[in-house]
Amino acid sequence: MKLGQVLSLTRGNQIDIADEKQYVIAGVQNSGKGVLNKRRVTGAELKMKKYQVIEENQLMWCKVDTKNGAFGVTTKDHVGSLASTNMALAAIDTKKIKPEFISALFQIQGFHEHITKYSSGTTNRQYLTPTQLFELIEIPNWSITKQEEFLVRLDLIQNSPFFAKIDQQLTHLTQLRQALLREAMQGQLLPQDPTDEPAAVLLQQLQAAAKPGKKGRGGTLFTEKAKTAEGPFAIPTSWAWCTLGDLVVSSDAGTSFQCTNRPITGDEWGVIKLSAISWDKFLPEQNKFYSAEAPEELAAQIRTGDFIISRANTTELVGKSVVVQEGNYNLLLSDKSIRFTFSPLISVAYANLCNNSQFARAHYANAANGSSPSMKNITQANMRNLPIPLPPLAEQHRIVAKLAQLLQHCDALEQRIRASRQLAEQLLATALREALAPPTGTELAEEVEAELVEVEVAPAAPRRGRPLKQRLATNDPDLFSELADSFGVE
Numbered sequence: 001m002k003l004g005q006v007l008s009l010t011r012g013n014q015i016d017i018a019d020e021k022q023y024v025i026a027g028v029q030n031s032g033k034g035v036l037n038k039r040r041v042t043g044a045e046l047k048m049k050k051y052q053v054i055e056e057n058q059l060m061w062c063k064v065d066t067k068n069g070a071f072g073v074t075t076k077d078h079v080g081s082l083a084s085t086n087m088a089l090a091a092i093d094t095k096k097i098k099p100e101f102i103s104a105l106f107q108i109q110g111f112h113e114h115i116t117k118y119s120s121g122t123t124n125r126q127y128l129t130p131t132q133l134f135e136l137i138e139i140p141n142w143s144i145t146k147q148e149e150f151l152v153r154l155d156l157i158q159n160s161p162f163f164a165k166i167d168q169q170l171t172h173l174t175q176l177r178q179a180l181l182r183e184a185m186q187g188q189l190l191p192q193d194p195t196d197e198p199a200a201v202l203l204q205q206l207q208a209a210a211k212p213g214k215k216g217r218g219g220t221l222f223t224e225k226a227k228t229a230e231g232p233f234a235i236p237t238s239w240a241w242c243t244l245g246d247l248v249v250s251s252d253a254g255t256s257f258q259c260t261n262r263p264i265t266g267d268e269w270g271v272i273k274l275s276a277i278s279w280d281k282f283l284p285e286q287n288k289f290y291s292a293e294a295p296e297e298l299a300a301q302i303r304t305g306d307f308i309i310s311r312a313n314t315t316e317l318v319g320k321s322v323v324v325q326e327g328n329y330n331l332l333l334s335d336k337s338i339r340f341t342f343s344p345l346i347s348v349a350y351a352n353l354c355n356n357s358q359f360a361r362a363h364y365a366n367a368a369n370g371s372s373p374s375m376k377n378i379t380q381a382n383m384r385n386l387p388i389p390l391p392p393l394a395e396q397h398r399i400v401a402k403l404a405q406l407l408q409h410c411d412a413l414e415q416r417i418r419a420s421r422q423l424a425e426q427l428l429a430t431a432l433r434e435a436l437a438p439p440t441g442t443e444l445a446e447e448v449e450a451e452l453v454e455v456e457v458a459p460a461a462p463r464r465g466r467p468l469k470q471r472l473a474t475n476d477p478d479l480f481s482e483l484a485d486s487f488g489v490e
Contacts, residue, residue, distance in 0.1 A: 004134025069112030245384030
């Protein structure tokens, strides 16, 4: 049946915004992830002065953007929240269809991709009018009882112990990475080499080189005892506590460039986003267009080996850093990123490991300021005051090499785990498509069949070729045998 047979557009339930009052503004998330109460604001903070009042059991979506499954069903949690006039609200006829069933439909990738296919407009703004949505999109004409049976089956699949096991494995893997880094920072990852020059001597040389008229290695050794910092945990006797500032020779930053929010192509020049330096590895594709030609001033250009740290980000990510991998980059530092140049007596990769460790996260979280958790700021002084457990230079290199080897194994294991989850999700999507598919011969059924051929997860006929359980077992026998059993496939 047509979607319009169970929905009716809500009109007239609007209010005028008063500057002195407080309101909760709601929005919808992509991929059918539902309605979200996004923020609480005063009326004075709102540019639009007329909003719709949300009621329970309404389908909500953006009237000017119906791609990517940005639909959701309102619940008791959203009653009284406001939706902008750019949003559409349609009452669900609960005598004909369960709101939970509507919500489940929009979580199915094939369903909201079908809506995207009919949507028209620019790449960034594709939509169906409410009338088109109601007339063009069809859903299964099931009784309430059959809808309930489907929801029970869906719940059993989505809450399969397999998915919990996958999530648990990923959690354990994260904990393993943190434990390896913690052991490395505490000098417990590798045995100490008694022939290494103590870190106290290295710190003397660093501090001597930083003082006018004094020399470090290769000149007169600074005879004063090195000034050490206090650290949050015990380290080997051959190590020394210092600060990040002790290791830094110089620093520079970008400025606020006028950019276009699209990535560069070809020989264009861009400015890095915060996301380029937030995830332990430099991501050059995360940039914004700045200029078609090289700028006259290239002091802020990013180069191989740069250590770049963020001075602004969320509480969890502020102060995160990367070392730029080898490459040629037409990219510039942003005003929210700082580049530190370290002494040649220091492994830049080791300094980066320290800066991204758990104790560094705690240091920056405590030092950060800003009223919003989504944008915290730290100063260069905060960065330079970060305590660093300093090993001898030779051990720094050994730690970096050993951690790279161990983390490579972790990455390979994570890929295997995520591939297992992806196959499971494809199996789930296939099962849902088959359950919801219209009669054979319709356009949507042909789309579903084409997708099944592409993903090659489950055959259209259950017993054609190798059984699904055998095919899954070739990837991970234990996990996928359990998955296949829970789904009841052979």
